[in-house]
Amino acid sequence: MEPRLKNLVINEINPSLKEKFGYKSLYMGPRIEKIVLNMGLGLDGNDAKIVSSCQEDLASISGQKPVITKFRKSIANFKTRKNTNSGLKVTLRKNKMYEFIDRLVNIALPRIKDFRGLNVNAFDKFGNYTFGIKEQIVFPEVNFDKVDKIRGLDITIVIKSRDKNHSFELLKKLNFPFKESRNN
Numbered sequence: 763m764e765p766r767l768k769n770l771v772i773n774e775i776n777p778s779l780k781e782k783f784g785y786k787s788l789y790m791g792p793r794i795e796k797i798v799l800n801m802g803l804g805l806d807g808n809d810a811k812i813v814s815s816c817q818e819d820l821a822s823i824s825g826q827k828p829v830i831t832k833f834r835k836s837i838a839n840f841k842t843r844k845n846t847n848s849g850l851k852v853t854l855r856k857n858k859m860y861e862f863i864d865r866l867v868n869i870a871l872p873r874i875k876d877f878r879g880l881n882v883n884a885f886d887k888f889g890n891y892t893f894g895i896k897e898q899i900v901f902p903e904v905n906f907d908k909v910d911k912i913r914g915l916d917i918t919i920v921i922k923s924r925d926k927n928h929s930f931e932l933l934k935k936l937n938f939p940f941k942e943s944r945n946n
Contacts, residue, residue: 767936
């Protein structure tokens with residue numbers, strides 16, 4: 763069964779973007795390729811219990827088992843050693859990606875305390891959008907009682923588009939809650 767959001771993108775959002783920007787084909791428009799979730803562990807990466815509990819949390823959030831990332835270099839000031847655990851990473855594609863966006867926009871982001879919207883300026887020069895969430899407990903899949911420490915989560919939405927503005931319009935049509943930009 764296809765996700766609700768995927769049907770919405772194919773049937774309504776892509777044709778409206780084609781009309782707005784004057785594309786010759788639907789495939790010229792912006793589209794989401796993947797979503798990467800990243801959770802840094804820092805010094806807690808050496809503790810196997812903490813790594814496994816964070817793995818369970820990220821797996822329940824994403825619906826996929828995360829990969830443990832390692833440090834590439836030893837840096838004394840950051841107290842890191844080469845090939846020790848640095849964090850966890852999950853890459854979502856296809857249907858899981860659309861299901862995650864649906865849960866993120868409609869359930870998780872409204873649960874953030876004092877949430878005023880996402881930053882409009884967080885697009886890179888390729889049109890990808892990256893933002894952070896300070897608490898992984900905003901997702902209803904995470905059991906609040908089992909969480910030992912509240913951790914942050916970075917979310918990168920990789921968008922194939924010609925321009926930042928095209929990516930912004932796609933995310934706006936997907937109901938991402940952006941801050942109102944003020945011209946001072």
